[in-house]
Amino acid sequence: MEPQTAAAKDTAPEGGRHISNETLLQGETDPLTDRAVHLLKLEGVGKHYGNVIALRDVTMAVDNGRVTCVLGDNGAGKSTLIKIIAGLHQHDEGTFSIMGEDRRLSSPREALDAGIAAVYQDLAVVSLMPIWRNFFLGSELTTGVGPLRRMDVAKMKEVTKKELAEMGIDLRDVEQPIGQLSGGERQCVAIARAVYFGAKVLILDEPTAALGVKQSGVVLRYILQARDRGLGVIFITHNPHHAFPVGDRFLLLKRGRSIGYYDKKDITLEELTAQMAGGAELAELAHELEQLGGHSEALEEAKAEAAAAATGSHSAN
Numbered sequence: 563m564e565p566q567t568a569a570a571k572d573t574a575p576e577g578g579r580h581i582s583n584e585t586l587l588q589g590e591t592d593p594l595t596d597r598a599v600h601l602l603k604l605e606g607v608g609k610h611y612g613n614v615i616a617l618r619d620v621t622m623a624v625d626n627g628r629v630t631c632v633l634g635d636n637g638a639g640k641s642t643l644i645k646i647i648a649g650l651h652q653h654d655e656g657t658f659s660i661m662g663e664d665r666r667l668s669s670p671r672e673a674l675d676a677g678i679a680a681v682y683q684d685l686a687v688v689s690l691m692p693i694w695r696n697f698f699l700g701s702e703l704t705t706g707v708g709p710l711r712r713m714d715v716a717k718m719k720e721v722t723k724k725e726l727a728e729m730g731i732d733l734r735d736v737e738q739p740i741g742q743l744s745g746g747e748r749q750c751v752a753i754a755r756a757v758y759f760g761a762k763v764l765i766l767d768e769p770t771a772a773l774g775v776k777q778s779g780v781v782l783r784y785i786l787q788a789r790d791r792g793l794g795v796i797f798i799t800h801n802p803h804h805a806f807p808v809g810d811r812f813l814l815l816k817r818g819r820s821i822g823y824y825d826k827k828d829i830t831l832e833e834l835t836a837q838m839a840g841g842a843e844l845a846e847l848a849h850e851l852e853q854l855g856g857h858s859e860a861l862e863e864a865k866a867e868a869a870a871a872a873t874g875s876h877s878a879n
Contacts, residue, residue: 599659599661599662600623600624600625600659600661600662601624601625601626601660601661601762601763601794602623602624602647602658602659602660602661602678602763602794603622603623603624603657603658603659604620604621604622604623604646604647604653604656604657604658604659605621605656605657605659606619606620606621606655606656606657607619607620607621607643607646607653607655607656607657607658608620608653608654608655608656609642609646609651609653609654609655610654615818616639616642616818617639617642617643617646617653617818617819618655618818618819619655619656619819619820620639620643620656620813620815620819620820621656621820621823622811622813622823623811624763624794624795624796625794626762626792626793626794627789627790627792627793627794628789628794628795628810628811629785629786629789629795629796629797629808629809629810629811630794630795630796630797630809630810630811630812630813631796631797631798631799631805631806631808631809631811631812631813632796632797632798632799632813632815633799633800633801633802633805633812633813633814633815633834633838634800634814634815634816634838635800635816635838636800637817638815638816638817638818639815639817639818639819640798640815641767642818643798643815644680644765644767644796644798646658646667647667647673647678647680647763647765647796648667648670648673648678648680648765649667649668649669649670649671649672649673649674649678650669650670652666652667652668653666660676660677660678674759674761677760677761677762677763678761678762678763678765679756679759679761679763679764679765680765680767681749681752681753681756681764681765681766681767681769682767683767683768683769683771683772687699687740687741687748687751687752688740689739689740689741690739690741691739691740692736692737692738692739692740693722693726693733693736693737693738693739693740693743693751694715694718694719694722694723694736694737695718696740696751696755697718697721697722697725697736697751697754697755697758698718698721698722701759702718703717703718703721705717719736719737721758722736723736725754725755725757725758726750726751726754728754729750729753729754729757729784729787729788730783730784730787731747731750731751731754731784744777744780745772745773745777746773746776746777746778746780746781747780749766749769749773749781749784750780750781750784753766753784753785753788754784757788757791757793761793762793762794763793763794763795763796764788764793764794764795764796765796765798766785766795766796766797766798767798768798768799768800769781769785769797769799770782770799770801770804771799771800771801778804782804782807782808785797785808786808789808797809802831802834802835802838803831803835805834806826806831806834809826810825810826811823811824811825811826812824812826812829812834814834814837814838821837822837
């Protein structure tokens with residue numbers, strides 16, 4: 563199999579480094595040419611709503627067995643990007659390809675048929691229903707034919723317990739209401755469900771946003787388990803400290819535009835944080851805290867972050 567080389571490069575508009583989109587796939591090939599292709603790729607993708615530009619000139623690639631992290635604050639364009647990939651909205655500019663084929667997904671069902679599953683922050687689970695019912699919700703297994711057809715409860719319980727165990731979740735009773743699980747465990751049930759139903763690309767929308775430190779760590783561990791099972795994972799977050807330990811690539815968004823697209827070997831956690839925060843904003847914050855009589859510890863921390871941001875921006879340029 564002939565490897566694809568330098569399929570595309572994205573230049574960060576504010577001085578970010580280049581990243582080569584060389585394929586990192588493990589055996590995925592274009593059925594027509596037998597050449598290696600990206601599982602999913604966006605090139606110069608943009609979206610606008612009337613005169614409002616929600617997304618502009620975004621390039622990224624997703625490969626199986628790799629985690630692509632999309633970082634940005636509120637209003638950065640992360641939600642719009644998710645909606646395009648998950649089939650809720652169509653892009654207005656650029657190209658969106660799945661396995662080398664240009665696509666314009668018209669619905670979430672079409673995205674699911676293409677192997678793209680999104681796990682949203684609210685999870686859309688029925689809290690009072692048992693875990694196994696939520697696992698198969700809308701896709702229940704049945705047995706028998708005609709008027710004797712009924713749900714195969716025993717099989718669904720067996721599959722649920724097995725799939726969760728393979729993701730490292732050991733539940734003694736899948737009959738308990740899913741609402742009794744912690745936030746991290748509910749996220750992991752949703753991830754295991756997507757894996758079972760054949761997802762090739764898994765989109766995780768801020769899965770750690772409402773979780774504490776310990777539960778966030780649980781979710782990050784399951785993200786790595788999904789990666790190790792061969793999925794291409796898109797991890798949406800505003801927290802670089804959660805993204806960096808698990809990510810292989812990092813797309814930074816600000817006000818709908820890419821401000822950097824990096825391979826892990828090309829950026830440190832400090833540089834990633836600096837790119838997101840911006841040295842000028844942190845320096846201004848430190849000045850404001852000082853004017854308001856802020857505690858010395860907070861002032862020193864803000865000044866240190868501002869200095870680190872300035873250093874990170876300089877080295878990135």
